[in-house]
Amino acid sequence: VPARSGILAAAQDFLEQYAREVPAAPDPAARLRAVRAEIDRTGSYTHTPDELAFGARVAWRNAARCIGRLYWNSLIVRDLRQFRHPDDIADQCFEHLRLATNGGRLRPVVSVFAPDAPRLLNEQLVRYADDPRVARTAELARAHGWKGGEGPFEVLPLLVQRTPDTAPECYELPDDAVLEVPLTHPRHPGFGSLGLRWYAVPAVSDMTLEIGGVRYPTAPFNGWYMGTEIGSRNLADADRYDRLAAVAELFGLDTAHPRTLWKDRALVELNLAVLHSFAEAGVTMADHHTESQRFLAHIEREARHGRPVPTDWSWIVPPLSSGSTAVFHRYYDAPDEALRPAFLRRADPWS
Amino acid sequence: VPARSGILAAAQDFLEQYAREVPAAPDPAARLRAVRAEIDRTGSYTHTPDELAFGARVAWRNAARCIGRLYWNSLIVRDLRQFRHPDDIADQCFEHLRLATNGGRLRPVVSVFAPDAPRLLNEQLVRYADDPRVARTAELARAHGWKGGEGPFEVLPLLVQRTPDTAPECYELPDDAVLEVPLTHPRHPGFGSLGLRWYAVPAVSDMTLEIGGVRYPTAPFNGWYMGTEIGSRNLADADRYDRLAAVAELFGLDTAHPRTLWKDRALVELNLAVLHSFAEAGVTMADHHTESQRFLAHIEREARHGRPVPTDWSWIVPPLSSGSTAVFHRYYDAPDEALRPAFLRRADPWS
Ligand code: HEM
Ligand code: HEM
Numbered sequence: 001v002p003a004r005s006g007i008l009a010a011a012q013d014f015l016e017q018y019a020r021e022v023p024a025a026p027d028p029a030a031r032l033r034a035v036r037a038e039i040d041r042t043g044s045y046t047h048t049p050d051e052l053a054f055g056a057r058v059a060w061r062n063a064a065r066c067i068g069r070l071y072w073n074s075l076i077v078r079d080l081r082q083f084r085h086p087d088d089i090a091d092q093c094f095e096h097l098r099l100a101t102n103g104g105r106l107r108p109v110v111s112v113f114a115p116d117a118p119r120l121l122n123e124q125l126v127r128y129a130d131d132p133r134v135a136r137t138a139e140l141a142r143a144h145g146w147k148g149g150e151g152p153f154e155v156l157p158l159l160v161q162r163t164p165d166t167a168p169e170c171y172e173l174p175d176d177a178v179l180e181v182p183l184t185h186p187r188h189p190g191f192g193s194l195g196l197r198w199y200a201v202p203a204v205s206d207m208t209l210e211i212g213g214v215r216y217p218t219a220p221f222n223g224w225y226m227g228t229e230i231g232s233r234n235l236a237d238a239d240r241y242d243r244l245a246a247v248a249e250l251f252g253l254d255t256a257h258p259r260t261l262w263k264d265r266a267l268v269e270l271n272l273a274v275l276h277s278f279a280e281a282g283v284t285m286a287d288h289h290t291e292s293q294r295f296l297a298h299i300e301r302e303a304r305h306g307r308p309v310p311t312d313w314s315w316i317v318p319p320l321s322s323g324s325t326a327v328f329h330r331y332y333d334a335p336d337e338a339l340r341p342a343f344l345r346r347a348d349p350w351s
Numbered sequence: 352v353p354a355r356s357g358i359l360a361a362a363q364d365f366l367e368q369y370a371r372e373v374p375a376a377p378d379p380a381a382r383l384r385a386v387r388a389e390i391d392r393t394g395s396y397t398h399t400p401d402e403l404a405f406g407a408r409v410a411w412r413n414a415a416r417c418i419g420r421l422y423w424n425s426l427i428v429r430d431l432r433q434f435r436h437p438d439d440i441a442d443q444c445f446e447h448l449r450l451a452t453n454g455g456r457l458r459p460v461v462s463v464f465a466p467d468a469p470r471l472l473n474e475q476l477v478r479y480a481d482d483p484r485v486a487r488t489a490e491l492a493r494a495h496g497w498k499g500g501e502g503p504f505e506v507l508p509l510l511v512q513r514t515p516d517t518a519p520e521c522y523e524l525p526d527d528a529v530l531e532v533p534l535t536h537p538r539h540p541g542f543g544s545l546g547l548r549w550y551a552v553p554a555v556s557d558m559t560l561e562i563g564g565v566r567y568p569t570a571p572f573n574g575w576y577m578g579t580e581i582g583s584r585n586l587a588d589a590d591r592y593d594r595l596a597a598v599a600e601l602f603g604l605d606t607a608h609p610r611t612l613w614k615d616r617a618l619v620e621l622n623l624a625v626l627h628s629f630a631e632a633g634v635t636m637a638d639h640h641t642e643s644q645r646f647l648a649h650i651e652r653e654a655r656h657g658r659p660v661p662t663d664w665s666w667i668v669p670p671l672s673s674g675s676t677a678v679f680h681r682y683y684d685a686p687d688e689a690l691r692p693a694f695l696r697r698a699d700p701w702s
Contacts, residue, residue: 228674268615
């Protein structure tokens, strides 16, 4: 069957890469024979925990849109393939958040559930119900019994679905799993009155991890935030929280014409509040200048290993003062859609 | 000969496009017969003034990196194919600047010299000798007798070269051809002490205009500035004037760490000074928010004519507060290297 020869070829590519990059890896020929036998018998195969960890790390390394890849090799990989019950999926996601949060010293973590485990319907493990971006998820939660989501910045419950046709289960996130930071400004005491806040751990839960031909659709991962993601996009975008006008008003800016650069100034104040507040709260966060420098260090380090760094310029270059970041002024190795292992976008959790 | 059939095919494409888009164009079949005869006889052919004007305008419309294309159809096209002497080339370039400057109400203009006219060795008609970007041109000018360029912001002479092997002629730009704007800040009276200034008319002189298979290597064109080109790039880039630290010092910013966002704040002040000073001086300039809106209007208008708008995202999106401009949040028709008429980058003026 083409599907089987597809997975076998992908498995072979992956096992060869693993053997090439990891000197301690067992003999790839023997391992490939075992994998072929398992595919013949069952249609798929089971990664060893070491293969899984290597595969997840390389998937991060291959993420052409990610500026944070310098630390790809220290990703904490949780092998959670034994869990099948939605209650356990939810519990393990909460535990993921606790591990990743680590009292504020954030750690990059991925939790890999079995290929046929229930699916997460959330875009990220933590999202706010009044964020326009997740309006449909919030509706879905309410349709399945969730009572919250009336006020600002209420954390959405986790929605876990067993099969495409069953109703999702709703799980409120426990308080001790969600660290949040209320936003204040280092110089404007009135900033707090805007009532802005954001959560500490960005944990993407709507991508499929593919390793050696095996797809893991439930594999939430997190790094830490680069400040601009919150200050220049989540809180600023017109189709997200859209708070630039409110910030401008607080700072008394002249909003009569775009050429007063009130938006540009409000963005700086908002981004400064984000960086300041996370620092005060002791929560890991990088500014876009520093993260840009790290990314170039990553490229240099990869070059020493003879590896290209496929990169999507328009995603890597930060949305604030882009021309003044180190990553703006150069070209990169082109992204390669076919590169694996990878975290893949998908139309929906079951596609 | 392949070259002849190449130019003939390109001529045919162009003349058909011209007839399609311009209802008043003469019968394309008859025109193509004449063009074919001229190519057979001479190896090339001569555009009518109307063809030249149409071709130059469409070359602008096709410029995938240009955000300013809304006004492509009102480009002033100067047909200067009769001039061959370097003195005349220089004089006509000065006249170009006067026409484009128009007392501050800038007009988009292109000056098209004959395909075999002398070449301009300058990147733009106006450039400053202490701009690191044109260090080699400044050296060349000095090697050919230019005595200036010791102080800050001295305008480079025009360098006109008859053949690849002859020495270029140097022409100082007359004062009445170069409008400049000293930079001040709307709220910081000390800003003027930084001694910053910029010229009004960005006139690119190092690209080849190609229309219907005919190449015009001497065809300087100008629009007006978008403020960020000066405030976020020319005066800010580390390998250009690199003045962010000076601006930060003037405003008393804390430059101890990138996370204070001192660069981001200095950029806003510098960009504001640029927009403010040009407005005060009555010189046309667009801010990046407004120019972004215009570009989206351009796309809509082109769509009504059934035309795609090939666009290079990474060039179109402004380098300041990119996430808050209207052009950031979408995809575009892909650029097409083969699209003609076009302004083309080249390795050197004679290649
Ligand atoms: C360690 C700190 C990290 C930082 C600062 C960081 C930063 C970023 C940023 C700024 C983006 C663009 C997001 C957007 O514009 O929506 C991004 C995208 C991405 N990152 Fe990272 N990242 C980090 C860790 C990770 C980890 C641990 C993984 C996976 C194991 C990862 C995988 C990805 C992927 C797959 C994307 C593309 C997402 C998409 O297509 O929507 N990143 N990252
Ligand atoms: C009318 C106002 C105009 C504005 C505001 C404008 C704006 C811009 C900007 C911001 C860029 C990017 C420059 C850079 O980052 O280096 C650009 C590039 C370009 N523009 Fe325009 N432009 C205007 C008029 C024109 C005209 C009149 C032409 C030709 C007739 C033109 C042709 C081009 C081309 C060919 C490029 C690419 C240059 C390159 O590859 O280096 N533009 N424009």
